[in-house]
Amino acid sequence: MSTETETVAARRANFRADAEKWLALNVPDEWRKNRGALDEEQETRIRWEWDRQLHAGGFAGLSLPVEYGGQGLGLREEVLFGELAARAQAPDSLGRIGKILTAPLLIAHGTEQQRATYLPAILSGEQVWCQGFSEPGSGSDLASVACFAQKVDGGYLVRGRKTWTSYSRQAERCLLLVRTDQDAPRYKNLSLLLLDMKAPGVSLSPIRQISGSAHFSETTFDDVFVSDEDRVGADGNGWAMAMAILSSERGAVEAVTRYVEIRADMTLLRDCCARAGEAVDRLQDLELRVELIRWQVSKAVAREEDEERMLGSVMVLKVLWSELWQELTSLAAKLSCSEHRDHWRYQYLESRAATIYSGTSEIQRNIVAERVLGLPK
Amino acid sequence: MSVVGELGLSEVGAVGSDALAEILTRTVSNEPVAAYAVAEPLSWDVLQQGGWDMLGVAEEDGGAGASLRDLVELARVWGRAIVPAPLLPTLMAKRWSASARECDGPVTFSVHTRTTGALAVAPFADMPGIEVLHDVSPGGSVGRAVVGHADDYAPSLRIAEVDVLSTWSADAAREMRVVWAAEATGCAARMLDDAVAYAKDRHQFGQPIGRFQAIKHHLANAHIFAEQAETAAILASLEPERAVAASRFAFDASLRVIEIAIQVHGGLGFTWEMGLHMYLRHVGALRELAAGLPE
Incomplete structure (x- = not known):
């Protein structure tokens, strides 16, 4: 074993021990004990507080570079922490859009000013973000977005509608995909903006879901000003930015946070059924498949250096966890x-x-067929 | 009784279900289900004056003499609209009990489900004037119940806790199970129709989404489940010894159809306003009620 490998192994062992100890002390009892009985407001409050706790404990932005306020570790640590958090029955982050989508995007494609302005607030849990991609007429066909940003002096005036905006009520900022050119061809006519959700002209109308809760909103923009400084990438380069956001790394981190929730449900279901002595075979099958999600993520991040193989492992995750959870x-x-x-x-x-959300199972299977298997479009 | 339709359906079932379909179309076809499921779109008086509550009562007792097979057809029609009215429980109560037949108003009964703890629950328990049949059998008596906590999971069924747990004769329990299963298959048939219509209408990538093979396969699978569910409900009405297993199958297959319908509707499918969840809730709650019947 080389010295470098030993150091990495020792660092991981330390990280695991620190994380386990910290989780044992910090996971709120209110969440662990009453998870099945919390209402939406209690849940939001606990999850928001959890983001602050993560930051104070040094566990926010694990795989982001130190110079941007992250912990400078790798995807493996991100995944390991997800696993330990699941075992400790920790809450899910409320600022997940900012941490999972915005922060990596700004690090890869943002300006120094954008990083300085937004990264600290995202990582500390103070600033919640939402994502403005889907529209009533543009769901699976994302490139057809019609929400228009008119070029004006020093920036844009945004007019149009977005839908399925999660966290819109808590969000201060929106990662917004808009059309900026009515004449340019498909994929060349979009831009990506960082919009202030508290600016004049933003209005929300909650979308009540089938469960009765309203996690999403329809968001209307009525001439909302966004400055040029808040555009990520060049004007007309929005599709590439959107694809960077929906990149394969996101899939692994997303899946591991989903694993947290599914693991908790699985444990609860086993308790429910143990009392009735029922469905033993199906429970064993589900139990195994829940753990397979965790192992699939571990396998995918272990292939971090080999993009093609990693893609093949990552792109099955959304279908796996969403269909298993159902x-x-x-x-x-x-x-x-x-x-x-x-x-x-x-x-x-x-x-x-x-x-359905974050790419329907049908779209996910198309992506597997086209991007992983290379079948003709 | 003359057999006029497929697999033992008599004239009473064939004509009755057509007429009921017409009433339901008139009543709610222009209303969104998310709105009418929590309202009272069809009053009890209309049902009672039409004699619908006596459809399943034997001819010698003053009813129309519908067979269980006929009631499957009727329940399927009813399930297409999930109008919140106590027709099916009343109709079944009057089929079995002379004292229920003496009531002008609606009648219900209770079951003990696995999630209601020590309590009994009854559909439509909080409707004004509803009587509760204590013993679901020929000699059973009716009375008022004290209504407790309402379960708002499936608004179209108005389920609430009651202080009376009905006892059931084996035949009554079997027939109720079959009728509830048939109702579920009607829900599924309606959701399949809606999903097919949506797939023809909704465009993405410049074409109707129904042109994509992924959507076609979903809908083809839903059709297969819906067909099987219907067959299972019919079988359950004709082969008493298989009624429990076939009803169970019908509930599960119907839920699969509705789940697929929601998937095909994409984002709209999981909005409250679109109302597909009302069907999902309705069938889930029926399955729970049916599971509470003695086997």
Whole structure:
């Protein structure tokens, strides 16, 4: 074993021990013990506080460079922390859009000024972000977005509608994909802006989901000004920026945070069924497949250096976790005990959306066929 | 009784279900289900004056003499619209009990489900004037129940806790299970139709999404499930010894159809306003009620 490998191994062992110790002391009991019974406001409050705790403890932005306020570790540590957090039944980050989407984008493609302005607030948990990509007429066909940003002196005036905006009520900023040219060809007519959600002209109308909760909004922009300084990449380069955001690395980090939630549901379901002594075979199968998500992520990040193989491993994750979660909640809705009935009904309804948002299962399979297998478009 | 339709369907079932479909179309076809599921679009008086509550009662007892097979057809029509009215429970209560037949108003009964703890729950329990059948059998008596906590998961079924747990004869439990399963298959048939219409109408990438093979396969699978579910409900009505297994299958397959319909509707599918979830909730709650019946 080389000295370098030894150092890396020792560093990882230390990281694991530190993280385990920190989690044991910091995961809120209120979350761990009442997870099935919390209302939406309590959940939001705990998740927001959790972001601040992560930052104070030195566990925010694990895989982001130290010079930008991150911890300078790798995707492996990000994934390892996700696994440990799952075991400790930790909450899910409320600032996930900022941390998972905005921060890596700004590090790769942003200006120094953008990094200095936004990264500290994102990592500290103070600033929540939302994502303005989908529109009522542009769902799976993202490149057809029609929300228009008119070029004016010093910036743009944004007019149009976005839909399925998560965290819009808490968000201060929006990662916004807009059309900036009505004549240029497809893929050359878009730009990516960082829009102030508290600016005049932004209005929200909540979209009530099938579970009855309203995690999403339809967001209307009525001549909202965005300065040139808040455009990421060149004017007309928005599609490339959007693709960078939806890059393969995101898939692994996203999946590991999903694993946190699915792991907690799996544990709860096992408890529910243990009492009734039911569905032993199906539970064993689900249990294994939940852990396969974790191992699939580990395998994918272990291939970090080999982009092609990593892509093949990462691109199956969304389909795997979303469809597994649906299967799990369907079984739970059927076998639920009376104590957790409301939790399972809620999760069952919520999980129906998981194969639709962030790229439907159909689009995901197209991506696997075209980008991984190279089948003709 | 003359057999006029497929697999033992009689005239009462064929004509009755057509007429019921017409009433339901008139009542709610222009209304969004998310709105009418929590309202009262069809009053009890209209149903009672039309004699719908007596459809399943034997001819010698003053009813129309519909068979269980006929009721499957009727329940399927009812399930297409999930109008929140206590027609099916009342119709079944009157089929079995003389004292239920003496009530002008709606009648319900209760079951004990796995998620209601020690309590009994009854569909439409909080409707004004509804009676609860204590013993679902020929000699059973009716009375008022004290209504407790309402379960708002499936608004179209108005389920609430009651202080009376009905007892069930084996035949009554079997028939109710089959009718609820048939209702679920009607929900599925409607959701399949809606999803197919949406796939023809919604455009992405410059074409109707129904042209994409991924969507075609979803809808073809949904059609297969819906067909099987319908067959299972019919089988359940005709082969008593398989009624439990076939009903279970019908519920599960119907839920799969509705889940696919939601998927095909994309983002709209998981909005409250679009209302597909009302069907998902309705069938989930029916399955739970049916599972609470004695086997």
